[in-house]
Amino acid sequence: MHPAADRIRNVALVGHRGSGKTSLHEALLFEAGAIKRLGSVPDGGTVSDSDPDEQARQMSISATLSSLSWQERKINLLDTPGDPSFIADALGALRVCESAIFVVNAVMGAEVSTSRLWARAAELDIARMLFVNMLDRERADFFRTLEQLKRSFGQHVVATEIPIGAEHEISGVIDLVDMKAFRQDSPQRSGWSETPIPEDSAELAIEYREKLMDEVCEVSDSLMERYLEGDEISHQEIVDALKEGTNHGKIFPVVCGVATSNLGTSRLLDAIVEDLPSPVKHGSxxxxxxxxxxxxxxxxxxxxxxxxxxxxxxxxxxxxxxxxxxxxxxxxxxxxxxxxxxxxxxxxxxxxxxxxxxxxxxxxxxxxxxxxxxxxxxxxxARDEPIDMPRLKLPAPVMAFAVAPKSRGDEEKVLSSLRRLQEEDPTIDLHRDQQTGEQIVAGLSQVHVEVILDRLRDRFGVEVTLKPPRVPYQETIRGTATAHGRHKKQSGGRGQFGDCHIEIEPLAAGEGFEFVDKIKGGVIPSSFIPAVEKGVREAMESGVLAGYPVKDVRVRLFDGQYHSVDSSEIAFRLAGLHAMKQALGEADPVLLEPIMQVTLSVPEAYVGDVIGDLNSRRGRPQGMQPVGAMTEIKAEVPMAEMLTYAPDLRSITGGQGDYTLEFLRYEEVSGHLAQRIVEQSTQEHTATHA
Ligand SMILES: Nc1nc2c(ncn2[C@@H]2O[C@H](COP(=O)(O)OP(=O)(O)OP(=O)(O)O)[C@@H](O)[C@H]2O)c(=O)[nH]1
Ligand SMILES: [Mg+2]
Missing domain, CATH: 2.40.30.10 (Translation factors)
Structure with missing residues (x-):
C-alpha cells in the first residue's frame, strides 16, 4: 500500500551555494533513522552528492531525492544544487513540491541565490520555511540573520525557534510555540533532551514568542480578537493557524540549527510534519x-x-x-x-x-x-491526453566551447552522449558553428561546461578536447534598406527563375525576426513565398560583417516576379538569400556582444583591486554591499572579458573571492573593437576553410 496523500510532505531544500543543504539532507536522514552514519561533504560520504564529480567539486550538481518516515508521515526530500550553473534542478524541484526549506548560512545571511530562488518559489506559490544553519561557526548570529531575512523577504518571516548559546557554544534550541527548550547531549540520533529554558535566554524567548503570536494570530480575525483580549490560545489553535498561514504564504517560519552536528534536526522534522502542507492541503x-x-x-x-x-x-x-x-x-x-x-x-x-x-x-x-x-x-x-506543463524559465546558455573528440571517429559517440546529457539538463545547448562547422557545447558557465565534459568521460567513456570559449557575437542592423534578388539560369532544358524585392528594418532588441508578406496581385504565387522566407533566414544565419547570426530584423516582401514554367522553390529561395545578403550590407550592420552580470563576493580588503580590475575589463560596477563577512559587488561586464576570469580573481584575492556570471543582454560593440573582432573572425574563417 502507498501512503495516503495527506500523510506526504514534499520538500525541496534550496538556497545559496554552500549554505549546507546537502549536510542538512544527510542529517535529516540520519535523525529519522534512514541512514546509520552521518556522512560529511568534505569526506565525500553523504547520500546526496554521491557522484564523483560532486565529490571532487564539493558541491551539488544534480537534485537528489530521498524518502524518510517521521511521525508516520512520508517525507520526500529533494536536495538541490545552490550554484546558479545548475539552477535548472533547483527550479525543477520547486515545481513538484508543496514546500521549500530555504537553508541560510548564519554568517552570510540571505545571499544572491537565496533571493532569486525565493522569488521563484513565490511565483509558484509554495509554502516556505527557513533554516538558519551553521550557527556553530565563528561570527554566526541567528538574530542578525533573522533581521536581515525580514528585510529581504518581509515581515511575515518569523522565528518559531531560537538557539540556545552561539557560535561554538551553541547547545540547543527553544521551541517558541510550546515554550520548551531542547538541549543537545550528543550528535547521535535522538541525542537531545528537554530542559527548562535557561535563565539567560528566558527574556529573549518571551520577546520572540510575542512576535510569533502577533504573526500567527493575523491568520484569522477571530483569533486576533481573542488574542488582543488576552484570552488563552490553545496549543492546537496555534499549530493550526501556523500551518494555515504557512500554507498560504502568510507566514514564513524560521527554525535553526547546525546541520553537520545534527543539531535542531529533530525539531525541523517535527516542523515539516506540523507546519508544512501535504499535497491534499495544498490543493489541486x-x-x-x-x-x-x-x-x-x-x-x-x-x-x-x-x-x-x-x-x-x-x-x-x-x-x-x-x-x-x-x-x-x-x-x-x-x-x-x-x-x-x-x-x-x-x-x-x-x-x-x-x-x-x-x-x-x-x-x-x-x-x-x-x-x-x-x-x-x-x-x-492513463490515456493520451494533451497536457503540457508551462516551460520553466531558465537562463540562456551563453558560455560556448567548441569540442572535438580525442580519438578520431568518435564524433557520433560524442554527439549521442551529449544528447543524453542534454535530456538530463535542459540548460545545455548543442549546435554547430555556422562558420567553422565545429560542434559547440554551450552552458551557463565555465564550471557547467567542465561538468558536462567530466560526465562525458566518466559515464560514457568519451574524451574530448575543448577549444577556448567563443563569444557568441551576433549581428543586427541599425538602418533600413531595400534590395532586389533575382536567380535566373537558362542553360538548356527547363530554366530557373525567382525574383523578389524586400525591405528590411530593425526590430527592438530581443524580438528576433519577423517576416511580412506584402505581395499584391499574386506577383509571387503564395506557394513560393515560404521559399523566399527560407532564403532570407539562411542569409541571417551568417551575417555580412563577420558571419555571426543576425537578430532583430523585420523583413517585408513587397514585390517580385515569377515564370509559370521556370519558377521553382529553389530559385525563390536563392533569390531571397541574395536579396537579404545585399539588404543586410546596406542597412548599417553592427556587431553585438553579450553582456554579463557578474556578482562577486570578496573580503573587503580586496574590493579596490577587484573593482580596478573590472574597470580594465570594460566593466561597469553597479554597486556593492556588505553581506556577512564579505562584500558583494555587482557589475556588468562584456563576456569577452570574462572568459578566463576564475584564475585571475583567485590571484587578486588570494583565493578568497567567489563569483557568478549570468547573461544579461546583447549590446553593440564600439567601432575599433568591432573592427578587431571582424578581422579576427575573418582570419579564423579562412584558417578553418584553408
Ligand atoms: N560548521 C558548519 N559547517 C557546515 C554546516 N553545514 C554545512 N557545513 C559545511 O559547509 C560546506 C558546504 O555544505 P554543503 O552541505 O555541501 O552545502 P550545500 O548547500 O549543499 O552546497 P551546494 O550543494 O554546493 O549548494 C561543507 O564543507 C559542510 O561540511 C554547519 O551547520 N556548520
Ligand atoms: Mg549540496
Whole structure:
C-alpha cells in the first residue's frame, strides 16, 4: 500500500551555494533513522552528492531525492544544487513540491541565490520555511540573520525557534510555540533532551514568542480578537493557524540549527510534519484545462521532472504523481510521444538503499527505471491526453566551447552522449558553428561546461578536447534598406527563375525576426513565398560583417516576379538569400556582444583591486554591499572579458573571492573593437576553410 496523500510532505531544500543543504539532507536522514552514519561533504560520504564529480567539486550538481518516515508521515526530500550553473534542478524541484526549506548560512545571511530562488518559489506559490544553519561557526548570529531575512523577504518571516548559546557554544534550541527548550547531549540520533529554558535566554524567548503570536494570530480575525483580549490560545489553535498561514504564504517560519552536528534536526522534522502542507492541503493543480486532484480514484497523471542518464542502469526518471495511482508492472501512456510505456519497477530511495515498491499514490514522488522514451518534461497518464506543463524559465546558455573528440571517429559517440546529457539538463545547448562547422557545447558557465565534459568521460567513456570559449557575437542592423534578388539560369532544358524585392528594418532588441508578406496581385504565387522566407533566414544565419547570426530584423516582401514554367522553390529561395545578403550590407550592420552580470563576493580588503580590475575589463560596477563577512559587488561586464576570469580573481584575492556570471543582454560593440573582432573572425574563417 502507498501512503495516503495527506500523510506526504514534499520538500525541496534550496538556497545559496554552500549554505549546507546537502549536510542538512544527510542529517535529516540520519535523525529519522534512514541512514546509520552521518556522512560529511568534505569526506565525500553523504547520500546526496554521491557522484564523483560532486565529490571532487564539493558541491551539488544534480537534485537528489530521498524518502524518510517521521511521525508516520512520508517525507520526500529533494536536495538541490545552490550554484546558479545548475539552477535548472533547483527550479525543477520547486515545481513538484508543496514546500521549500530555504537553508541560510548564519554568517552570510540571505545571499544572491537565496533571493532569486525565493522569488521563484513565490511565483509558484509554495509554502516556505527557513533554516538558519551553521550557527556553530565563528561570527554566526541567528538574530542578525533573522533581521536581515525580514528585510529581504518581509515581515511575515518569523522565528518559531531560537538557539540556545552561539557560535561554538551553541547547545540547543527553544521551541517558541510550546515554550520548551531542547538541549543537545550528543550528535547521535535522538541525542537531545528537554530542559527548562535557561535563565539567560528566558527574556529573549518571551520577546520572540510575542512576535510569533502577533504573526500567527493575523491568520484569522477571530483569533486576533481573542488574542488582543488576552484570552488563552490553545496549543492546537496555534499549530493550526501556523500551518494555515504557512500554507498560504502568510507566514514564513524560521527554525535553526547546525546541520553537520545534527543539531535542531529533530525539531525541523517535527516542523515539516506540523507546519508544512501535504499535497491534499495544498490543493489541486491546474495544467491548462485539466484540473488534477491528489485523489486515489482519479485517472493517473504523473509528471517527470528529472531524468538521469546512466549508460549502465539506463535512464532513471523522477516523477511526481498528481492524480491516481502508478502501479509497478503496468502500462501507461506518454502524452508527448503518444506512445505506450511499460512501467517495470518503481524505486524509492530510502537513505543509501533503493527499495522496490508496488505503487506510488497521489501526491507522492518516486523514481522509475528503464523507460524507453520518457524523459524530463513528459507526462505519463492513463490515456493520451494533451497536457503540457508551462516551460520553466531558465537562463540562456551563453558560455560556448567548441569540442572535438580525442580519438578520431568518435564524433557520433560524442554527439549521442551529449544528447543524453542534454535530456538530463535542459540548460545545455548543442549546435554547430555556422562558420567553422565545429560542434559547440554551450552552458551557463565555465564550471557547467567542465561538468558536462567530466560526465562525458566518466559515464560514457568519451574524451574530448575543448577549444577556448567563443563569444557568441551576433549581428543586427541599425538602418533600413531595400534590395532586389533575382536567380535566373537558362542553360538548356527547363530554366530557373525567382525574383523578389524586400525591405528590411530593425526590430527592438530581443524580438528576433519577423517576416511580412506584402505581395499584391499574386506577383509571387503564395506557394513560393515560404521559399523566399527560407532564403532570407539562411542569409541571417551568417551575417555580412563577420558571419555571426543576425537578430532583430523585420523583413517585408513587397514585390517580385515569377515564370509559370521556370519558377521553382529553389530559385525563390536563392533569390531571397541574395536579396537579404545585399539588404543586410546596406542597412548599417553592427556587431553585438553579450553582456554579463557578474556578482562577486570578496573580503573587503580586496574590493579596490577587484573593482580596478573590472574597470580594465570594460566593466561597469553597479554597486556593492556588505553581506556577512564579505562584500558583494555587482557589475556588468562584456563576456569577452570574462572568459578566463576564475584564475585571475583567485590571484587578486588570494583565493578568497567567489563569483557568478549570468547573461544579461546583447549590446553593440564600439567601432575599433568591432573592427578587431571582424578581422579576427575573418582570419579564423579562412584558417578553418584553408
Ligand atoms: N560548521 C558548519 N559547517 C557546515 C554546516 N553545514 C554545512 N557545513 C559545511 O559547509 C560546506 C558546504 O555544505 P554543503 O552541505 O555541501 O552545502 P550545500 O548547500 O549543499 O552546497 P551546494 O550543494 O554546493 O549548494 C561543507 O564543507 C559542510 O561540511 C554547519 O551547520 N556548520
Ligand atoms: Mg549540496
Amino acid at each position: 493543480l491546474s495544467v491548462g484545462e485539466i484540473e488534477l486532484t491528489p485523489s486515489e480514484d482519479g485517472e493517473l497523471f504523473a509528471y517527470v521532472f528529472k531524468t538521469r542518464a546512466d549508460p549502465f542502469a539506463g535512464r532513471i526518471n523522477l516523477l511526481r504523481i498528481y492524480q491516481g495511482v502508478l502501479q509497478a508492472d503496468s502500462q501507461v501512456l506518454n502524452t508527448r510521444a503518444h506512445a505506450k510505456e511499460r512501467i517495470g519497477q518503481l524505486l524509492m530511495f530510502a537513505g543509501k538503499d533503493v527499495e522496490h515498491v508496488q505503487e506510488f499514490g497521489p501526491g507522492d514522488i518516486g523514481a522509475v527505471a528503464k523507460l524507453k522514451e520518457t524523459h524530463a518534461g513528459d507526462w505519463l497518464a
